[in-house]
Amino acid sequence: MKAFGKILGLVVLGLLLIVVAGGFALTHLFDPNDYKDEIRQLARDKAHVELTLNGDIGWSLFPWLGLELHEASIATLNKPAEPIADLQMLGLSVRVLPLLRREVQMSDVRVEGLNLNLVRDESGHGNWEDIGKPLPAKAPAGSTGETAPATTASAEGESKPAASERPLKLDIDSLTVNNARVQYNDVRSGQSFSAESIQLSTEAVHDGVNIPLKLTAFLSSGQPVLRARIELAGEARFDRALRRYQLEDMKLHGELSGEPLQQKSMTFSAQGQLLADLAANVAEWNGLKLSANQLRALGELHVRDLSSEPKVSGGISIAQFDLRKFLDSVGVVLPPMKDQTTLTGVELVGRIEGTKNSLALEDLALKLDDSTFTGRLAVEDFAKQALRIQLKNDKFDADRYLLAKSDDAENANAARKAEVQSTEASAVAGPGTSPLPDAPTQVAWSNDKLLPVDRLRALDLQADLSFGVLTLDQLPIQNAELKASGQGGLITLQVLRGGLYNGTFDTHGTLDVRPAVPQLGLTAKINRVPVEHFIKHDGNTPPVKGLLTLDSDLTATGNSQKALVDTLNGKASFVINNGVLVNANLEQQLCQGIATLNRKTLSGEPRGKDTPFEELKGSLVLSNGVASNPDLRARIPGLTVNGNGDIDLRVLGMDYRVGVIVEGDTREMPDPACQVNQRYVGLEFPLRCRGPLELGARACRIDKDGVGKLAGQALGNRINEKLEEKLGDKVSPELKDALKGLFKR
Known part of the structure; x- marks a missing residue:
């Protein structure tokens, strides 16, 4: 028995030596660079991509299947001369034996100098949409089109995975991406976006466990010109079987500048717990914290019906801040107002409801300087600018927010x-004389x-406001009520009423901005x-x-x-x-x-x-x-x-x-x-x-001229009195009236 065990051990040892020797011989005697043309053809036939290998291929076999690609690029088969992606170096290694169990166990994965170029042409077609697609099959001469459906069906059958196949299990020690770049251009709209100097690093990547990661990048857009620097840190977690993806303890911060900000910069940050559960069709952002220069906000967001019509709900609270300073810091110039101390104390709390076409702030509490508004603000249709306002206010001095007069108006x-x-x-010196x-x-x-006529022409408005006290043109209106609507350039003031100094007023009107004037x-x-x-x-x-x-x-x-x-x-x-x-x-x-x-x-x-x-x-x-x-x-x-x-x-x-x-x-x-x-x-x-x-x-x-005429009238009256005394009843009434009439002219 001891002899048998010794013999068996020697056999196993011999087999291991043979495998090691074979691997050594294979990796040292077999050079994959000699087979670049075959590798390119294999990429065309199986992956349906055009693979270009300008650099050397380095590799190892056992116990790791190691691979290094240098100066490689990938293009679609229909445009092989226009690479979608190229890189300076890709290095990875995979354990050989776990591959037999459909498990991918990888050591460190490194990507150096990746460039990804995405283009959408005039017809709206993206160059990435052709990745992995074969060229259209050419029918042999003299053949009919009746066999094409069979070929298609066969191809579909080959591409369909077997039901018994198990999903791959991914296991990577670490992932590092250095100096990557992504460029997107839309020829039809003229828009362009890019992410440059991308640096990504993670610790061990395993299914179902937290994966610490760090990401930095510089982002930019072409129309309008915007530039941003971002840094992201957190712990990612994914479960592909449950289709559940998380980013815990997410911390994002950076700086934004560009044309919309009038070349000023905005420092921003975001924190929270992110979750996307595709099986449940929901996504969440809990523990939300946002900041942008002076602005600070807390809240949470929930999205449901991800795969059909996404619906957003949640809450937000913005701490009191100086809106004037904030707008100035992001390049927004407010027109001069009658009171330049307005908009210095703004605070907001509300509940968010929205879809891809609408956004509403429900149960809103808005503090604007020394006024408080409660109610609802909503844009029911972004494309139509359908604005809906239902607010109640304690007191509001509208005069403070009116535009100041121009220099010409002040001079006049x-x-x-x-x-x-x-x-x-x-x-006053002498009113009588x-x-x-x-x-x-x-x-x-x-x-x-x-x-603002152009804005009013596009406005779709329904407003219902009430005020405890509304000051308008220095008039303190008690229990003011305002209802207005507007659509297609016709704005209707349905009612503006209230109490005023123990009296009342009621106003209705229309403003038609459809004509030129x-x-x-x-x-x-x-x-x-x-x-x-x-x-x-x-x-x-x-x-x-x-x-x-x-x-x-x-x-x-x-x-x-x-x-x-x-x-x-x-x-x-x-x-x-x-x-x-x-x-x-x-x-x-x-x-x-x-x-x-x-x-x-x-x-x-x-x-x-x-x-x-x-x-x-x-x-x-x-x-x-x-x-x-x-x-x-x-x-x-x-x-x-x-x-x-x-x-x-x-x-x-x-x-x-x-x-x-x-x-x-x-x-x-x-x-x-x-x-x-x-x-x-x-x-x-x-x-x-x-x-x-x-x-x-x-x-x-x-009126001195009038007084002269009045003197003659007064003299006539005096003569008539004397006639009345002298004549008495001695003459007829007709003659008496005729005599008096002589002195009234």
Whole structure:
């Protein structure tokens, strides 16, 4: 028995020596470089690729099947002269015996200088799509096409793997890729992308265990020009049987620059746990952390229905940051706003829902400076820019976010302000006796562009907003409600309503940007809102106070304040109740007229004080920025005021003729020269008002020509009184009326 065991051991040892000797002889006596042509032909016949071997082939046989390729390239059979990939060196070795068990056990795999060139041509066909495809078979001369299906079926049968075959088991000690490059060009769109200086290294690669890896690369695109440097680290894990792939403790960071960033740079990073479960048709990004310059975000993302219509859900939280600084750091220049401290405190929390065509932020909480919005923001169709807004707000000052006026607008505003101040100074100096103020000439409105017309034409909008307090044009609107929609260039303001200083307002309108020149239509109803809040100017005291009720229906065209005012047309009616003409002593004006009739001179100095009124009303017809008011009426205790004139909104000027009728209030006047007696009752004292609208009644003066006619009327009234006393019942009524009529002309 001992002898048999010894003999068996010697046989095994002999066989091993023979195998080793054979392997040594094979690797030293057999040179694969002598068979490059056969290897190329084998690559054409079996792999259907064009393999070029410019360098030497190095190899070993046992116990590792080692292989090194130098200066090799691969191309498709239909374009063999245009390599898709080439490399300087590929080195790998495989254990021989595990191959018999369909297990690939490899030592270190090294790839040096890999270049991958991907091109999509004018027809949209990619050069990589032909890899592994044989050239179209040429039919032999004289043969028919009836055998082609059989050949195809045979080929398909050969390519179909046997059901009993087990999947390969992959086992690699390490993988190293140095100085690799990937280039992609789309001829049809002109776009190009590249990844250069790719460095990839991993530890042992085994199915079902964590694989530490590191990746660095430089990325770039052609249209627009973008450049990025990235570094990626983490632990990859894959289970091919379960079709489950993970990247744990992923840490990605880098730097981005290029044309969209105006040559500025953005430092970014991303962290988290990534999972793709193809069997369950889902993917996840848990523990998501993002940063981009000053921006910091946390969240998670989940994708389902990967193979059909992917749907995204998750949550995101963006910590408070300065949006102005962030945008400036990435090359975005904000236009000057009225308040340059806005957008310095932005914070967001919300739930994400999306598809490949849409994205929505549900349960949104957005903090914008000192305002908070809650609700929903969504783009329902990226291609149509279908924007959906449903938000509630506590308080929002919209004036702070409006664009600042241009230098031209500021200069024009300063010129007009100087003109008004000059006119106002002369009006206050002597409102009773000074000359009538000149009509203003300076344009009151800006030529600055108001609307982004091109964007509005493409906008698909549905907006529903509510505000606790909305400040708009310095008006604090309580419980404001705004609903608007837009599609195809027609934007409809369905409602803008709210409470205002214990009154209410309600506005509807349309904006049509389909024509070359935008067209605006607006209806507004205001109910018992203090009028002074609408007409105050640069902090000056408004010329009139009172509760305004207004109905208006207006149209205009243009894309600037000036253009809209110059084309303003429509109609309006108004009533102001319980009001005051501020710093306008209408009593003084009337006193001046009566003193003229009495042929006396006022002894007291004019006193500036207000004139209260019970009601001021009228209607307006607007034509190209000029509002004609034919029926101005005012009720003042003891007086009735009638007037007609124009308000030129283009320069904010007025030109009115006003008649003041004494109704019989004979209370003692401040000056003896303007004592009212019965013969002045019913007479209409004429006033002329002209000048900047801001002056109000301070721009009114006695119409001296009209007072001369009024004196004749007063004299006729006095003669008629005497006739009445003298004639009594001595003459017939017809003759009495005829005699009185002589003195009324």
